[in-house]
Amino acid sequence: MNNQFGIIMAGGIGTRFWPESTPEMPKQFLDLTGSGKSFIQQTFERLNKQIPTEQIYILTNERYRDLIKEQISQISDKQIIAEPVMRNTAPAVLYAAKKIHQINNKAVMLVAPSDHYIANDDKFASNVQAAFDEVAQSDKLMTLGIVPNAPNTGYGYIQFENTPNPIKKVLQFTEKPDLQTAQSFLNQGNYLWNAGIFVWSSASILQAFKKYLPEMYQIMSRNDDIFNTALEKDFIKKNFPLLENISIDYGILEKADNVYVLPAEFVWNDLGAWNAIYEQLHQKDTENVAVNTQLLADNSRGNLVKTNGKKVVLKDLENYAVVDTPDVLMIIPRKDYQKVKEYAKYFSPVPEK
Amino acid sequence: MNNQFGIIMAGGIGTRFWPESTPEMPKQFLDLTGSGKSFIQQTFERLNKQIPTEQIYILTNERYRDLIKEQISQISDKQIIAEPVMRNTAPAVLYAAKKIHQINNKAVMLVAPSDHYIANDDKFASNVQAAFDEVAQSDKLMTLGIVPNAPNTGYGYIQFENTPNPIKKVLQFTEKPDLQTAQSFLNQGNYLWNAGIFVWSSASILQAFKKYLPEMYQIMSRNDDIFNTALEKDFIKKNFPLLENISIDYGILEKADNVYVLPAEFVWNDLGAWNAIYEQLHQKDTENVAVNTQLLADNSRGNLVKTNGKKVVLKDLENYAVVDTPDVLMIIPRKDYQKVKEYAKYFSPVPEK
Numbered sequence: 001m002n003n004q005f006g007i008i009m010a011g012g013i014g015t016r017f018w019p020e021s022t023p024e025m026p027k028q029f030l031d032l033t034g035s036g037k038s039f040i041q042q043t044f045e046r047l048n049k050q051i052p053t054e055q056i057y058i059l060t061n062e063r064y065r066d067l068i069k070e071q072i073s074q075i076s077d078k079q080i081i082a083e084p085v086m087r088n089t090a091p092a093v094l095y096a097a098k099k100i101h102q103i104n105n106k107a108v109m110l111v112a113p114s115d116h117y118i119a120n121d122d123k124f125a126s127n128v129q130a131a132f133d134e135v136a137q138s139d140k141l142m143t144l145g146i147v148p149n150a151p152n153t154g155y156g157y158i159q160f161e162n163t164p165n166p167i168k169k170v171l172q173f174t175e176k177p178d179l180q181t182a183q184s185f186l187n188q189g190n191y192l193w194n195a196g197i198f199v200w201s202s203a204s205i206l207q208a209f210k211k212y213l214p215e216m217y218q219i220m221s222r223n224d225d226i227f228n229t230a231l232e233k234d235f236i237k238k239n240f241p242l243l244e245n246i247s248i249d250y251g252i253l254e255k256a257d258n259v260y261v262l263p264a265e266f267v268w269n270d271l272g273a274w275n276a277i278y279e280q281l282h283q284k285d286t287e288n289v290a291v292n293t294q295l296l297a298d299n300s301r302g303n304l305v306k307t308n309g310k311k312v313v314l315k316d317l318e319n320y321a322v323v324d325t326p327d328v329l330m331i332i333p334r335k336d337y338q339k340v341k342e343y344a345k346y347f348s349p350v351p352e353k
Numbered sequence: 354m355n356n357q358f359g360i361i362m363a364g365g366i367g368t369r370f371w372p373e374s375t376p377e378m379p380k381q382f383l384d385l386t387g388s389g390k391s392f393i394q395q396t397f398e399r400l401n402k403q404i405p406t407e408q409i410y411i412l413t414n415e416r417y418r419d420l421i422k423e424q425i426s427q428i429s430d431k432q433i434i435a436e437p438v439m440r441n442t443a444p445a446v447l448y449a450a451k452k453i454h455q456i457n458n459k460a461v462m463l464v465a466p467s468d469h470y471i472a473n474d475d476k477f478a479s480n481v482q483a484a485f486d487e488v489a490q491s492d493k494l495m496t497l498g499i500v501p502n503a504p505n506t507g508y509g510y511i512q513f514e515n516t517p518n519p520i521k522k523v524l525q526f527t528e529k530p531d532l533q534t535a536q537s538f539l540n541q542g543n544y545l546w547n548a549g550i551f552v553w554s555s556a557s558i559l560q561a562f563k564k565y566l567p568e569m570y571q572i573m574s575r576n577d578d579i580f581n582t583a584l585e586k587d588f589i590k591k592n593f594p595l596l597e598n599i600s601i602d603y604g605i606l607e608k609a610d611n612v613y614v615l616p617a618e619f620v621w622n623d624l625g626a627w628n629a630i631y632e633q634l635h636q637k638d639t640e641n642v643a644v645n646t647q648l649l650a651d652n653s654r655g656n657l658v659k660t661n662g663k664k665v666v667l668k669d670l671e672n673y674a675v676v677d678t679p680d681v682l683m684i685i686p687r688k689d690y691q692k693v694k695e696y697a698k699y700f701s702p703v704p705e706k
Contacts, residue, residue: 327663
């Protein structure tokens, strides 16, 4: 029996990719790089190379169930784990771990975000396999850390103990440092970015929940018999809302002393906003990046143009993001990607749930 | 019986308003100012205020028959005069004059372009009525001339004899003068722009054709009995292609000595290209003109934005034309409106018929 399970975290509802992303169609369901597949489709296929289809679960909100069934037709309804209310990552991971451990108490789990950009899937597979092999024979809680190429202040950093073994003991997590601190991390050389990619055995992570989030663990352990039965839905509906709104990083990883990191060998980008699409896809600074677009650039350079298959003419435009959807057209300098949320709010003033 | 007839010239296939205008949907069928009506609908309604519905004819190509029936549902099929082949304005006017004269030999005709912008329809009606009244009792060939407000080198100029009578004798036509000549015309004060708006009796214009374009007149007079009968279509199919490709201005008006002009009192703009839409619709130079668009302009001014009902966000953009259609998005400086034909050709390299 294959003990490897995958958990794809697909509950995000961000609007940083407005107007393409909306609460009805968030980033993980979009193809923003012109690959022909949405991020969640790419993520599923990446995991599916080493994890059996029926052992990949998708953690999401009930509202996205139909979208997921539409985009990932291979999986069955019971592999979509819908949270009845929005909670943070710790309750979601605990829920998934309980279900999987009930199915296979020798399970090892990969937890992966659904909306990141990863190139070189083979390296991803070999890194994940190394982690699976490690956690199958130890109680290590592992993360895959990204080798930083800039003092980015938007990421969490993982400090590791510098040993010859490729799997390094984690010394400390630091959330979003200031620029000076980030630069010093890079200079020290034993820091990686936290990409939210975790590998552990279901037994080890449940043990960690019991130790570091005992209240949450107790609530979810009131009746282990209901997992993967018809009774599960009612149990979750009643108990999940009682769980603390806390991240797995803050609730477990920053406290546990058995956390390890493997420096990733694949290309990774969380693609946090429109500008990141340009940064990831362009070859040189003067290039225009045209996604799903037939572009005629007349004296125009450095632009990101994303449409749904349109012909686009640009003249005398530099370093803009041009994003066209059936309802909205946005033309802004790429550097102003942070204003997108403000524009989204202007046109959709209803508060998001 | 009302002797007043209208002829709307609607055969144009220009691409200066690409990507909105295409050979399948040229300018006259578009609403480019956000009025809620296409240019030809506006033109029809303007004429219909004084000319009975059944006495308004539309001269066009066969390919636009369905579009016209769709946009002007009031008229009957026989009021759509379709040229079997593209000819210039002289053959078209002669064809219409023959038909109308056969119906009513006391007819007076207004010939008007289908795709111009005219504001103040009441003034238009009173100017046209004055011309109708004049040509009903004389053999005058009349034009309505536009008082020039700039030394525009793209128009034809009409020099008139400066007399107290509001209806002035035409001395000379000048096509597209150079800037210096245009400026001297403005300084002299007795020049008007030729807007292609003509008024005459069917008898007078037929007389003029007989005199100045006798060959064309003879061909179209081979069998007067067929007009407005089932035989007309075959006759036209056979004979119309034989007619000389010449404009009414060049073929008749520049030669005849009974040509008169009435200075128009209405606001007129031929809206020759995207920039002209901005120029006509803006109140002050910093204003953005948004046509069929819900615009959020962030540090952006002087732009023309035309979509089909979209929300648009602009940041840091000045004096651009932003035109969005279901297939094409064009973002170019307004001043570069002349490059539109080049872009149209790039994306539609098939030669237009």
